[in-house]
Amino acid sequence: xxxxxxxxxxxxxxxxxxSLLSMRFAEKDLSFQTDENxxxxxxxxxxxxxxxxxxxxxxxxVLKFTADxxxxxxxxxxxxxxxxx
Numbered sequence: 001x002x003x004x005x006x007x008x009x010x011x012x013x014x015x016x017x018x019s020l021l022s023m024r025f026a027e028k029d030l031s032f033q034t035d036e037n038x039x040x041x042x043x044x045x046x047x048x049x050x051x052x053x054x055x056x057x058x059x060x061x062v063l064k065f066t067a068d069x070x071x072x073x074x075x076x077x078x079x080x081x082x083x084x085x
Contacts, residue, residue, distance in 0.1 A: 058082035
């Protein structure tokens with residue numbers, strides 16, 4: 001499943017650097033990890049379990065910049081199911 005364009009725009013912002021954040025979006029629970037610059041790089045989307053983990057899908061972000069800070073690559077890859085244990 002490809003990510004919704006509205007969700008991609010929401011995740012295109014910078015957040016608190018090197019942290020794990022949670023939020024709700026379109027009746028789904030999200031949990032994402034940010035890099036040292038505050039960009040989301042790992043995303044779990046689905047339904048939050050009692051233990052706090054997300055059961056659903058896991059995405060990884062490919063994000064590359066030039067030396068002067070211009071974004072040259074930015075896309076999300078589906079990596080599989082999350083929280084299946």
